[in-house]
Amino acid sequence: MEGIGKTTLANEVYNDACIHFHFDVCAWAIVSQRHNVKEILLSLLRSTKGGIIDMNDEAELANMLQKSLKGKRYLIVMDDMWKSEAWDAVRLCFPSENKGSGILLTTCNTEVARDVGTENLSLQMGFMDHDESWNLFKSVAFANEALPYEFETIGKLIANECHSHLKACLLHFGIFPEDSEIPVKNLMRSWMAEGFLNLENDLEGVAEKCLQELVDRCLVLVCKKSLEGRKIRSCKVHDLIYDLCLKEVQRGNIFIMNDIVPDVSDSECRALIMHKMHPFKRVIGDEINYCRYGLYRALLPLYIVS
Template sequence: MVRCDDQKERLLEDLTGSYSGEPKVIPIVGMGGIGKTTLAKEVYYHESILRHFDVRAWAIVSEQHNIKEILLSLLQSTIKMDDTVKTKGEAELEDMLQKSLKRKRYLIVLDDIWSCEVWDGVRRCFPTEDNAGNRILLTTRNNEVARDAGTENLSMQMNFMDQDESWNLFKSAAFSNEALPSEFETIGKKITEKFHGLPLTIVVVAGLVKSKRAIEDWESVVKDVTSFITNDPDEQCSHVLGLSYNHLTSNLKTCLQHFGIFPEDGEIPANKLMRTWMAEGFLQLENDLEGEAEKWLQELVDRCLVLVCKKSLDGTKIRSCKVHDLIYDLCIREIQRENIFIMNDIVLGVSGSESLYLSMQKMHPFKRVTVDKIDYCPYGLYRALLTLYIIS
């Protein structure tokens, strides 16, 4: 995504400038889809940051946070991990993280913090003595988190793109390196004017029209977009994502829905994702299921609905991917609407033997069930079951 160079330069300066005392905390604040994580990644991998810090670690927090998982994510970058580390409790992991960061200049990124409670839960894990030059970078939608966590005067508020930035982003997403036909420019600019400079909506609509080379198709998108114009960027973003989703074929919709069975904001191995598609039985080329699955994943990427995290060494295959958290929310809404059952929605009880079981309060004929453990599953729950996912 396009992002103002002055914001990036200011952030690089704040991260590498001289400072003494406790670790300097820099929040990046803004609504969902405005580019907070993109900006954080740009500086995290910047050559000046690579030279400046001894240790860099990144953890995705998200709304459904888990302190232990956050600690494990950070430790992956600070120590040599083995299977025994994952069996340790929070207190032990906190101690390990403290020791691994002591007397080192570190940069910690905590991406997508939703509440002050989460910040309070992890802040004690970072050493505060003899560590001049350390930085903690947060991304959050919550101004209260920024005020509570941030070092004074260092909070960075993300601004909406201006019209030129919006157009450049749309053009690069819709046409990549292709020359833009002049007749499309006027319509393309009409489209970008509708989106209040919110990067995610611009990119998603660009993905919607990039395969369309008829002027009538672009005019149709302008008409669709104009029909739900609102002054609320959050509401408009939701409408735009819904529009892009509704333009998918039924099979591509099902493929996208499957992102909702994985943890929010998590990086998903592409082969694991595609195996879930194959298990559903809706892929059509029986002699080349993997090839068809790869083609569909690439189409979701081309439509700017899926983000590529890692590729094969030769750059020809997607190794891992994820979706933006607003698209993840869309997936959850759709799978709930179509009676696909997600672990977070299951009412759990504890039996006398302390084992978890599926509550009888949720007796519905679901097509797919996603859980991390089943000790008992009543017949009424699985009589319409197509697929069972056990996520460990």
């Protein structure tokens, strides 16, 4: 997913003194979602040749890049590659006979890794566990200084507060259709029904605070606001966040999702067919536990067949 540290890790490798000592040429290009072949070639050429490249033709730029790498041991970083087409557009620029050379790709798409033939050489970036999160927090807060014992207890409390107690509320977006604009009233009622909110008198106020916190963290996008501009009326999540929510929901079986579709093959019967059922899990704080006694429930969409 975006922001998990792929570019940061690649940058640590790329700027390591041993790497620059080992390779004759090191070059870096940012590919991005809407890739521009000319800009990719120019970025690589600026790293390999330096100075201003006054050339507009892509074929000439590709030829110049290939010549600049010929006979040299090179390291090329292609950062943030979204589509295999971007790789296909530039791969012939890299001489394959140069022994000891390497190309490092970062991507959010596992299909890209498969298409470029690096699936068995790929590193899947994962989330940090509790200890890793604490060590990162400690290293940033205290740099290279030793952590005083009296600060460790309060430091761990602060680190725990950084964890998103809103996990269940965010993952709940995975049950809505992709790119859908969700009425906030429906979203909050669903949160309340699922029991995600603390048992307080003002459940709606708590729900509004949770939603605002997700917005403040740039996890949820505001679509519409009330006329006075104070209340959020509808919202949605970015495609990347939606994919994350959907994968976590499916992987953890946090909610039951029954896909109900009308069978219109028989005009008289018009039966509803059930496709999927997953075991329901309860979300309590940061822990997700199975419901006892084999309890099941379903989120059933309503279809109206004319």
